[in-house]
Amino acid sequence: MRSSSGNERCELHLTSASNTKEAADFGISMLGSRQVHEDSDRSYIKLVLPWDFIASDEGLTTYRAWVKYLCNQVEAEHGYGGLSTTLPFDYDTYMPIEFELAQKYTGLDVDSMPHSLASELADHIKGVNWQTIIGNSFIAKLGGEPALRQKLSNRSDIDFVNYDNGLIIQAGVYPQLGAEGRDELDAYIAVNKILKSVRIPEPDQIHHYSPHGNCFEEESTKQWYARFDRE
Numbered sequence: 001m002r003s004s005s006g007n008e009r010c011e012l013h014l015t016s017a018s019n020t021k022e023a024a025d026f027g028i029s030m031l032g033s034r035q036v037h038e039d040s041d042r043s044y045i046k047l048v049l050p051w052d053f054i055a056s057d058e059g060l061t062t063y064r065a066w067v068k069y070l071c072n073q074v075e076a077e078h079g080y081g082g083l084s085t086t087l088p089f090d091y092d093t094y095m096p097i098e099f100e101l102a103q104k105y106t107g108l109d110v111d112s113m114p115h116s117l118a119s120e121l122a123d124h125i126k127g128v129n130w131q132t133i134i135g136n137s138f139i140a141k142l143g144g145e146p147a148l149r150q151k152l153s154n155r156s157d158i159d160f161v162n163y164d165n166g167l168i169i170q171a172g173v174y175p176q177l178g179a180e181g182r183d184e185l186d187a188y189i190a191v192n193k194i195l196k197s198v199r200i201p202e203p204d205q206i207h208h209y210s211p212h213g214n215c216f217e218e219e220s221t222k223q224w225y226a227r228f229d230r231e
Contacts, residue, residue, distance in 0.1 A: 013089065015048070020089040025050050027086075044114055045074060048086055054174070064161070064170075071133060071163040078121070078138060078166075081131035082175045084109040095207045095215045102216075106227050107178030107185055110206055110216070124200045128192040128228055130175035135166035138198050151194045157187045169195075185228070192228035200225065 015027035027048035054060045067081060085101055087094045091112045102110050109129055125134060139145050145167060152158050152169075161168040171187035178185050192199075203225050207215035216224065 015089070017088065023086045023088050024048055025086075045070070046111070046114055051083075060174075067131065067133075067168065068161060068163050071165070071168065075135075075165045076133055076163070077135040078125040079133035080109065080126060080129035081133075082109050082129035083107060083177055084111040087112050092208070099207065099215050099220075102224060105177045105179055107176045107183060107188065110224060113206070120200050120204060125195065125198050127199050127225055128171070128188055128195055130171055130188075132169045132171075132191060132195065133163075133166065134169070134195070134198070139167060141198055142194065148194060152190060155187065155190055158191060189228045189230055196229065 010030070012030045013027070014029070015024035017024040017027070025048075028045070030045045031043060049063070052059075054063045070076070071079070083105075085098045085108065087098060091098075095112060098110060098112055102108050107130075125132070125138065134142075139148065142148055148167070148169075149160060157172050159170040161170065169191055171191050176183040176185055176188070178188075203221055205216060205218050206221045206224065207217075
C-alpha cells in the first residue's frame with residue numbers, strides 16, 4: 001500500500017480470481033479521487049458478491065445493513081445494487097456474452113464498464129435496479145422525499161431506507177432476473193417511472209467494438225436504458 005496526494009487518480013481492484021481470465025466470486029474495485037474529479041468525473045466503488053450471500057434471511061439483513069453503512073461512509077450521491085454478469089478482468093473478450101444475456105433477462109444489469117460512465121453520471125443516475133440509491137440533490141430535483149414516498153405509497157413491494165445523504169429504494173425483497181414469462185418486474189417499472197427524469201438522457205454506447213461478436217451499439221444501448229419505460 002502506498003500513500004498518494006489528493007491530486008492523483010487512483011485505481012484499485014481486489015478479487016478472488018486467480019488470473020485475468022477468471023471471473024471472481026468476490027471482488028471490490030474503486031476508481032478516482034473526489035478531490036480532483038468532483039467537478040467533472042465521479043469516483044466509484046463496485047462490489048461483487050455471489051448470490052448465496054443474500055440467499056438467507058441473515059445474509060440479506062447483513063447485506064442491507066452493509067449497503068447503508070457504505071453509503072454513509074462514502075456519502076454516496078447515487079448508485080445501484082442488483083444482479084449482473086460477473087466477467088473476468090479481461091472483460092473485452094466477454095462483452096458479447098454480457099450483451100446476449102442482457103437481451104434475454106431484463107433485470108440483469110450491464111455493469112462491465114462502470115468507469116466509462118464517469119462524465120455522464122455527474123448530473124444523472126444510471127437508472128433503476130433492485131436497489132436504487134439517490135442522494136439528496138436528486139431527491140430535491142424529484143420534488144422531495146415525501147413526494148417520492150407518496151407516489152409509491154400504493155405498492156407494498158417497494159421499501160425505502162434512509163441513509164445520511166439520501167435514500168435507498170428497494171424493489172422487492174430479492175432482485176429479479178427478469179426471465180420472460182417467469183419474473184414480474186412491476187416494482188422495477190414503478191420505481192423507474194418516478195426516477196426517469198434524472199436518468200442519463202442521451203447515454204453513450206455501453207460497449208466498445210469487439211471482434212468476438214455482437215455487443216451493445218448505439219440503438220441497442222438506448223433500448224436497454226429504456227427497458228423499464230412502460231406502464
